[in-house]
Amino acid sequence: MSLEIDHVTKRFAATTALDGLTFTVPQGEVFGFLGANGAGKTTTMRICLGIIRADGGEIRWDGRPTADLPRGTWGYLPEERGLYPRMGVLDQLVYFGSLYGLAPDRARRDAIGWLERFRIPELAGRRAEELSKGNQQKVQFIAAVLHDPAVLLMDEPFTGLDPVNLILLRGAFMELRDRGRTLIFSTHQMEVAEAMCESVAIVDHGRLVAGGLVRDLKRASGRRTLRLAASGDLAPSWLSELPGVESVRQDAGGAELELLPEADPAVILAAVVAHGVMVTRFEVAEPSLEAIFIEHVGRSADDDTTLAPRAAAAPLSAGTAA
Amino acid sequence: MAGRDPLLPNAGIVARREYRDRTRSPLFLAATFVLAVLAMLAALAPIGMRSLDRQTVTRIAVVSGDAALAQRAVGLVDSVLNVPPNGVADPGWKPPYSVEIATDAARADAQLASSRLAGILHLERLATGQLDVSFRTFEGPASARSQLLSLAAFGIGVIDWSARLPPSDARTQFLVPTYRVDTVNLATDAGKALSPLQATSRAFLAIVFVVLLLISIVIYGMWVASGVAAEKSSRVMELMISAASPRQMLAGKVVGIGAAGLTQYLAIAAPALVLLGFQDRIATAVLGPDWAAGSQFVGLTPQLLFGYGVFFLLGFALFALIYAAMGSFVSRPDDLQTLSLPLSLVAMVGYLTAIVAIGGGGGAWVTFASFVPPFSPFVMLARIMVSAVQPWEVVLSVVLLVAGIALVAVAATRMYAAGVLLYGQRPGIRAFVAAARRV
Secondary structure (H helix, E strand, C coil), X not given: CEEEEEEEEEEECCEEEEEEEEEEEECCCEEEEEECCCCCHHHHHHHHHCCCCCCEEEEEECCEEHHHCCHHHEEEECCCCCCCCCCEHHHHHHHHHHHCCCCHHHHHHHHXXXXXXXXXXXXXXXXXXXXXXXXXXXXXXXXXXXXXXXXXXXXXXXXXXXXXXHHHHHHHHHHHHHCCCEEEEEECCHHHHHHHCCEEEXXXXXXXXXXXXXXXXXXXXXXEEEEEEEECCCCHHHHCCCCCEEEEEEECCEEEEEECCCCCHHHHHHHHHHCCXXXXXXXXXXXXHHHHHHHHHCCCCXXXXXXXXXXXXXXXXXXXXX | CCCCCCCCCHXXXXXHHHHHHHHCCHHHHHHHHHHHHHHHXXXXXXXXXXXXXXXXXXXXXXXXXXXXXXXXXXXXHHHHHCCCHHHXXXXXXXXXXXXXXXXXXXXXXHHHHCCCCCEEEEEEECCCXXXXXXXXXXXXXXXXXXXXXXXXXXHHHHHHHHHCCCCCCCCCCCCCCEEEEEECCCCEECCEECCXXXXXXXXXXXXXXXXXXXXXXXXXXXXXXXXXHHHHHCCHHHHHHHHCCHHHHHHHHHHHHHHHHHHHHHHHHHHHHHHHHCHHHHHHXXXXXXXXXXCCCCCCCHHHHHHHHHHHHHHHHHHHHXXXXXXXXXXXXXXXXXXXXXXXXXXHHHHHHHHHHHCCCCHHHHHHHCCCCCCHHHHHHHHHHHCCCCHHHHHHHHHHHHHHHHHHHHHHHHHHHHHCCCCCCCCCHHHHHHHHHHC
């Protein structure tokens, strides 16, 4: 059982939103759908939900076209968050649950269970307009999962959450995954995707530019990240001049160097020591998901401007992200 | 998925939420109360008009080529029409009729046409000596006043005959005067003539109904549009579009808000109907038995209320669908006023045509507009209230209206489905068309 996005194309006037997008999401996974703004993530989700129609291609769940699936197959947490401002929290959860086919009594019981799980049972009778943004977000998440959908589509679910709520939401993700639910979410926060997703699809300009298991993507990259801490000068100006170093990111603990495939860490270590710096940490790691994203898209997910020429964008057809 | 989703139960769930949201608002309750009071005043309008009529003097003119005959007629008509209550003229009693000689027949006709005269009694002596009496009036021959004047005509004939008897013992044969009623601009109710008072009260009520219809359609239509716009601006629409199809949402909104409107309508109509049930007693209490007895109050009837209900529901459905589609194209409720203006103007055209119809004008355009949506709810309602309309005309108007609603529903659903996904774009015809093609 899997969700298959099969050569889906969608045009809006002169703009091509999706250009033969193809990938597969296995059942029971937490799947990251990554891309910069305008890459086509929301359009893909809306086509899954039947809100808009694809111009070409097909989306299937368990081999059945989405048009043949009941609406309750899906749960959707949109990027644009909103609730009925003057309606009580529990009332609107029951309302949305009823629209997905839940009996009101069961919707009420399950909604109270979710509110307790998110530590906000006292908000059941409050109007949505009285809630903080984070609590509104939790209520919206409950509205999306209350009917226990097989596939949960979420557009930027972690945006605006404080660390405590982030942990709560991650816990809910894992619990749903363990119950066999398939979770697909888009995000700009690569570290979150890296921590939670077994597989990802990276899209750019409506096409898949990289996809599959995260560990496979890292291996295939051939790049490595060198984490360096030292007492002394770790200025990017000279670090970036070292042989095999592609880019340098400095932080409070030291510097993170993205290495080219042909780089030799031992040569770099020798160069740093020769610079007169006392090295306290030297770690060669796989590249971060963000580095892979930049490698394929040419810019970070938060950046709307292109920093480098676009990576080769031939549709991929192998692996988990087909 | 959207295309094959059945309307129920989701449309019903949406409708229930919309209904509760509206009917529980303080504004709804306040507006219902005010409109109910207005409807009760409308129900009492005929009694009020009759009460006013009681305090005014009704003028009857007598026209004859024979001045002496005219003089005799004035005296007799005055004695027949101005009968004090219980036969006793109290000091405070004021005769309700003024009977006067009109020497200029053309001027009298003009005064009749402008309602300054209630009628003109024409007297002519034929070559045989028989009197020919005709009464020109807005009323039909069956009205109480026309009947009283037929008695007066006989009396005038007797007095005239006796006044012209020769001094000798020779006798001329008495010929009973001929009497007829010439009605002008006769208003009818199901083929039955209406008195000027009744016709006036009916026209007044027609205006009240058409105004209520306009207000209801525009206000409830704007409820629909603003509800959609609010869902967009609060972004809850994003959750809704995945939970229910556009068809379900649109139908639910229109039905839910329409039901709220119908609730308000029933709350308004019920007390008015109760007043109608006690109309005779109220009239007797207010006007006294002499003025209330035998009077026919044809203002607000259950049939007219039913007609109003039908045209309200159908008219609302038609306009609400378009309002919903418009509401889906604005990102902020503030933009709604501008976008809804053309639709409000269309409703105004229907309303103004109905007002023209109530005044008896408009001719072919009024007839045409009474069949064509979106004008027909206003204009056919007006025609029903003030003139004789054939049953097939009403049926045809309703059938065309229902067909129009079906067509508009298809287009509105498509526009709604497209519009709810548009954010941050200026609403316009081009955006409507482009977005509808994208879905």
